[in-house]
Each structure stands twice: as structure tokens, then as C-alpha cells.
Amino acid sequence: MPEDRRQQILEQLRARCGPRQGDELMDEGALGMEPLAPLDLSRCHGFSELLEQMSRTAFGGRRLGEAANVLAAMVRDPDCLVVGTFSGAMTVAKQGLVLCDMIDHGMIDVVVSTGALMAHGLVEATGRTHFKPSPELSDRDLFYAGFNRIYDTLELERNLDDLQKIFAALLAGWPEREVASSHRLCALLGKHLLEQAPGRAIVKSAALRAVPIYVPAFCDSELGLDFALHNRARRARGLPPVRFDPFEDLEDFTRRIQEAPRIGIFTIGGGVPRNWAQQVCPYLDLIERRLGESVPQQRYRYGVRICPEPAHWGGLSGCTYAEGVSWGKFLPESDGGRYAEVHADATIAWPLLVAGVLERLKAKP
Numbered sequence: 001m002p003e004d005r006r007q008q009i010l011e012q013l014r015a016r017c018g019p020r021q022g023d024e025l026m027d028e029g030a031l032g033m034e035p036l037a038p039l040d041l042s043r044c045h046g047f048s049e050l051l052e053q054m055s056r057t058a059f060g061g062r063r064l065g066e067a068a069n070v071l072a073a074m075v076r077d078p079d080c081l082v083v084g085t086f087s088g089a090m091t092v093a094k095q096g097l098v099l100c101d102m103i104d105h106g107m108i109d110v111v112v113s114t115g116a117l118m119a120h121g122l123v124e125a126t127g128r129t130h131f132k133p134s135p136e137l138s139d140r141d142l143f144y145a146g147f148n149r150i151y152d153t154l155e156l157e158r159n160l161d162d163l164q165k166i167f168a169a170l171l172a173g174w175p176e177r178e179v180a181s182s183h184r185l186c187a188l189l190g191k192h193l194l195e196q197a198p199g200r201a202i203v204k205s206a207a208l209r210a211v212p213i214y215v216p217a218f219c220d221s222e223l224g225l226d227f228a229l230h231n232r233a234r235r236a237r238g239l240p241p242v243r244f245d246p247f248e249d250l251e252d253f254t255r256r257i258q259e260a261p262r263i264g265i266f267t268i269g270g271g272v273p274r275n276w277a278q279q280v281c282p283y284l285d286l287i288e289r290r291l292g293e294s295v296p297q298q299r300y301r302y303g304v305r306i307c308p309e310p311a312h313w314g315g316l317s318g319c320t321y322a323e324g325v326s327w328g329k330f331l332p333e334s335d336g337g338r339y340a341e342v343h344a345d346a347t348i349a350w351p352l353l354v355a356g357v358l359e360r361l362k363a364k365p
Helices: 003-017 047-054 059-076 096-104 115-125 139-145 157-172 182-196 202-208 222-236 246-259 271-278 280-291 321-326 346-363
Strands: 080-086 110-113 147-150 153-156 262-268 300-306 338-342
Touching (some): 047 346, 080 096, 080 246, 139 147, 153 157, 157 182, 182 202, 246 280, 271 280, 300 346
């Protein structure tokens, strides 16, 4: 660097940060820099302390440690409605009880999910099993044997047949001329499990704590296909189909967002659940700008996301919180927004994060 350019930069820093000692180094504290520290496992006596130390390291470890700090702040904020969005095969991957823990301990107030995640979670909750595949079996063999493969895990087709029978029995009692929506159907499934199933389940935990579950792409799931089969069977008997209206979900969710003093979002993956939950902020803006209605405006103040997809693919699931600021979905950090994004496999990072934050919450109510 030319000496005159170096001196120009130093003068700008002096003007911004004040005088410095010596002539070589600026005052790091005045520059807003935070010192890092070696990760010392001998001083870690739990997940919370591990994550706290990781926040002062680098790379993915720092991101996970910072995510713990943001998530803890979000959950501790008594005026913050925390929206959790979940995609990917997390229940097939046996992460469902992690979400149950978040609901049971009041870390999540609203759940937005894929239908597949809910369906496979119900399979597990009703006592059915997923399997690790045998390397001797090809996908062709699995098909003829009645197994569906999801990466490194198998779902019995019979499990899904059994789930359809349970869902059909519940839909048979749906009130005539009453409109269905995903959050009402998930509440119905939760009530059924409270009465019939002894174990833990996402919809059961949600029902116990009155946490709504929205499935924006409901028809893109086993539950959606089961609902369609139920209506085909009704038509064959000369009965009108049960009407499903996804906008009932949108308006119910929008009402909850409007009523919250502050909102935060916790996301596993991306996809439809993430965008659907985030688009409520532009929706409120459009209601006011295009329809002339006076409605409370909202922006997410907190955000934590675990997703391995990078931004440079240009897809939605790689979209950063900073990009979301330009859409009016998030408060800028300069206005008080707090965000952390962890580029990692959720089956590794999510349990560590929740375990650490739960320890922190129990230690300091």
C-alpha cells in the first residue's frame, strides 16, 4: 500500500476513534473489535459453556456460539413471539424430540413446517419405526419390499398406510360445511394423540401449550394426499368434499404477528416454511399501501437459522437475513436487529444449540 494512502486511512481512523497510544496500532476496543480466545475444553462443564466459548473462536464454531446468544436473547424477551420454521426430513432423521423440547420449554410460540416433517413425525408418534438401510438392498429392491428411502433412512409404506387410516377416521368426524386449514387439522391430530398415544410428539406438545402449527404447502405431503383421498371417497358416495382453504392459515398467522409487540424467527433449512413465515411482513405493508387499511407493521427483530445452503446458488434457502432487510422482512442490525446464520447440517448443530440454550435458560430464568 502506498505510504500516503496508509496515512490517509490512519487519519480517518484517528478522527473516528480518537487518539491512540504509540504509532503502529489502533485501539482495538475503540474500533469496536472483540478479542478472540482459544477454546479451552477443560473449562467447559456443559453445552452452554461450550457454546459461549465457541462464540469467541472462528468459522462455523463462532457462528453456532453466536446463534446461542441470539436464540437465548430471543426466548428471554417476554414481548417476543418466536416463530419456528422447519423443513427437511428432520423427523425421519430422529430430531423431532428436539422440536418437542423447544415447544415444551416455551422456546417456540408458533410452528411453520413442511407437511412431510409432520407426517413422518406422526408415524413415529403412533409407535411405528424408521430403519437404517441394508447396503445389500438396491432402491429397486426397496421398492418391491415396501420401503421408501429418504437419504440414509427407510420409511415403510405400511407406516403411511396406517397413518392414512388414522387421519381418515378423524376427518370422518369433521363438521359439515366447516372449512379446514392446516393449523386446525394439526390441532385435531394433536388432540387425538393426547387422548390415544402415550409418547411424545410435536403435534401433542403443540396441543398442550396451544402452539399453532401451520403447513403452508399442505397438499405437498402424505397428509395432503390423505386429505385428497378422503374427499375422493366422499364424492364417490355422493357427499360434498371437505373444503380446505390455505388463506385461513395466512390470516390466522397474520393476526398473531400483528398482536405481538416484537417477533423473532428460528429456522431449520429453508423452503416454503421459511418464506411463508417471513412474507407476513411485506403482506402487512401491502395491506396498508395497496388497500389503504391502517394495520400494525412488523419486522423480525431476531433471527437464527441453521442451513447448509450457500447464498451464491441464488436460491431462496440461501437467502441471508441481510437480503431480507431489503424486502422489509427484518429490522437492520443498525436498528436493533440481532441475527445469526449457521451453515451446517442441522442434525449436528441443532441439538447442540438447543441443549446449550436450555442449560442457559435453566441457570438464569
